[in-house]
Amino acid sequence: MVLNGKCILLIIGGGIAAYKSLDLIRRLRERGAKVRCILTPGGAEFITPLSVAAISGERCFTELFSHQDEFDIGHIRLSREADLIVVAPATAGLIAKMAQGITNDLATAVLLATDKRVLIAPAMNPMMWSHAATKRNFTQLMADGIIAVGPNAGEMAERGETGVGRMAEPLEIVSAIESLLHEMPATDALKGRKVLVTSGPTREPIDPVRYISNHSSGRQGHAVARAAAAAGAEVTLVSGPVEIPDPSGVKTIHVETASEMLSAAQSALPVDIAVCAAAVADWRVDAIANEKIKKIDGRAPSLSFAENPDILATLSHGKKRPRLVVGFAAETEKVIEHARAKLARKGCDWIVANDVSPERGTFGGRNNQVHLVTAGGVESWPLLSKEAVADGLIRRIAATMKEARA
Numbered sequence: 001m002v003l004n005g006k007c008i009l010l011i012i013g014g015g016i017a018a019y020k021s022l023d024l025i026r027r028l029r030e031r032g033a034k035v036r037c038i039l040t041p042g043g044a045e046f047i048t049p050l051s052v053a054a055i056s057g058e059r060c061f062t063e064l065f066s067h068q069d070e071f072d073i074g075h076i077r078l079s080r081e082a083d084l085i086v087v088a089p090a091t092a093g094l095i096a097k098m099a100q101g102i103t104n105d106l107a108t109a110v111l112l113a114t115d116k117r118v119l120i121a122p123a124m125n126p127m128m129w130s131h132a133a134t135k136r137n138f139t140q141l142m143a144d145g146i147i148a149v150g151p152n153a154g155e156m157a158e159r160g161e162t163g164v165g166r167m168a169e170p171l172e173i174v175s176a177i178e179s180l181l182h183e184m185p186a187t188d189a190l191k192g193r194k195v196l197v198t199s200g201p202t203r204e205p206i207d208p209v210r211y212i213s214n215h216s217s218g219r220q221g222h223a224v225a226r227a228a229a230a231a232g233a234e235v236t237l238v239s240g241p242v243e244i245p246d247p248s249g250v251k252t253i254h255v256e257t258a259s260e261m262l263s264a265a266q267s268a269l270p271v272d273i274a275v276c277a278a279a280v281a282d283w284r285v286d287a288i289a290n291e292k293i294k295k296i297d298g299r300a301p302s303l304s305f306a307e308n309p310d311i312l313a314t315l316s317h318g319k320k321r322p323r324l325v326v327g328f329a330a331e332t333e334k335v336i337e338h339a340r341a342k343l344a345r346k347g348c349d350w351i352v353a354n355d356v357s358p359e360r361g362t363f364g365g366r367n368n369q370v371h372l373v374t375a376g377g378v379e380s381w382p383l384l385s386k387e388a389v390a391d392g393l394i395r396r397i398a399a400t401m402k403e404a405r406a
Helices: 018-030 049-056 074-081 092-100 106-113 126-130 132-143 170-181 219-230 258-268 311-317 335-346 386-405
Strands: 007-012 034-039 084-090 118-122 152-155 162-166 194-199 204-207 210-212 234-239 251-254 273-276 283-285 305-307 324-331 350-355 370-374 377-380
Touching: 007 018, 007 074, 007 106, 018 034, 018 049, 018 084, 018 170, 034 049, 034 074, 034 106, 074 106, 084 092, 084 106, 084 170, 092 106, 092 118, 092 132, 118 170, 126 132, 126 162, 170 386, 194 219, 194 258, 204 283, 210 283, 219 234, 219 273, 219 386, 234 258, 258 311, 273 311, 273 386, 311 324, 311 335, 324 335, 324 386, 335 350, 335 370, 370 386
Parallel strands: 007 034, 007 084, 084 118, 194 234, 194 273, 234 251, 273 324, 324 350
Antiparallel strands: 152 162, 204 210, 283 305, 350 370, 370 377
């Protein structure tokens, strides 16, 4: 079992969703994990240290300035002995403190002192989740490499309140934990390797003020670049126009059009691995207008289109072909069927396929459910955060490159 013998440090924040953390503890212990818990002062308003200790089978930690715990630097020990730190629920206040590096209790001190991966399960009122400050803080955590699962949409504890803000269900969190801990690559798993990642949308101009594009946020591609860098690779990220920060430790090249993206990708060669996660526009306007196109008698203008260069196919068939080429397939129907056809047509090694139908919320969202399609078959992954998907993909890449080297 993936979690057997693993030590999970669970930080329980102050929200009504804290009651779900008791079930999360039980689910983790069922799978063989050791669960240590920190209950914040806010969390203790909803559940008790006694209930946490009874279910976890371990002492529940609550105080930073505990004479008994701190004589051997307790918060440092807690932060270092865990295989993974999980914050569930991660309230708006906790997320803000994490983003700003504020330490005023045991939980925040541990989070700042750790050298381990951190998974958060946000939970708060929809208005708090959508507030500009929370968005800004959450974006900073993603740039820092924090992994998130949820939040989900649904009914809140407050009567009549609905929207995005519900904490992910315990089994969803367990799945994300298992994904992160399953053969997690060492920090040097891709050391000495060069990795090229494309990410985000492209913009194809129509005239000086209009363009053709799509809803890609770049979160998945950026997460792949960040995970590859964390595994020790030298990473070049070619990014279309996005509103998220550049990953740290990564060389990022900003482009607008498909042609610019292809040129930047080819300039980065040779590399060992290419992951084409960008949502590249298939078409561009054949002749870009020099001035803004005006309406004439209410009639729509007539536009002619030309096909954009195929970046994935070009890299797959080029003279400087990377040893491993991974493409992404964003589909709205027959996802696996279309992905298999794309794998054969493009000449790449793997396709990561996902359903981007509007009701799925994949484009622009923070979660993804993918199918890894190879010549050997199809592997369907559960719904995960995009960071967890990236970690899983880099694990698979690292294992494949290790086998090829052996």
